[in-house]
Amino acid sequence: MKYSLCIGAYPGKDAVYHLEKIKEHGFHGLEYYAWWDLKDLRSFAAEQERIGVGISATCTKFISLVDELLRDAYIEGVRQTIEACRILNVKSIISQTGNEMDGIPREVQRATMVETLKRCAPMLEEAGIVLELEPLNGLVDHKGHFLQRSDESVDVVDQVGSPNVKLVFDVYHQQITEGNVIRNATGYLERINHYHIADNPGRKQPGTGELNYVNILKAIKDTGFSGFVGLECGYTIDTDAAIQQFKDEILSRVEV
Secondary structure, eight states, X not given: OEEEEETTSSTTOOHHHHHHHXXXXXXXXXXXXXXXXXXXXXXXXXXXXHHTOEEEEEEOSOOOOSOGGGHHHHXXXXXXXXXXXXXXXXXXXXXXXXXXXXXXXXHHHHHHHHHXXXXXXXXXXXXTOEEEEOOOOTTTTOTTBSOOOHHHHHHHHHHHOOTTEEEEEEHHHHHHHTOOHHHHHHHTGGGEEEEEEOOTTTOBSTTSSXXXXXXXXXXXXXXXXXXXXXXXXXXXXXXXXXXXXXXXIIIHHHOO
């Protein structure tokens, strides 16, 4: 499996600094969500080439999938993001869904989402890029977010029916929303493109809460998964020390 850090892991430091640190730690990618903030994409692509690691995932420029009136804006945002990904050699685009709309049946909003994603699928397939829906918890961090459960999210992916529309499975969010983490994280493997990890409660680095990340990551590894696992978390101690602790206390036991 390949491991990535998220922008912000080193507060106040730019993306190039993060790439240097990722290389230093022997990790494999950076999740940089606001690609449009990079300004000069070709210059940054050259920095990736120099350092030897790059952006592994970014986000769509526009996130509403449940409002039919905003469909064209979403599709245009995906088009722009694909063009940025071509320059930066990014193969994964993360998309939230937007909040559930009052007064419109849930099944109508879900059908709108499926149709919008079907219209995006040919662009993604042609570019060789996977768009990843991300279910988020509504209890602590994202009240009202439309997709929260992994089973409903998988159903949406199946209805879209494209190999280039999948999920990012965030263990932190799914622990809060539904638990049953190992069964869902491995059982839905064919619809998952990559994983996010953080501990609960607190959304800090693995090893600081209730989740047994040795067992979780071993179970994912045992499926043969070889994609990215992103540390989307805060840190209770110095970032370098926290990452080293993660490698020493968790990854060393997962990789045996």
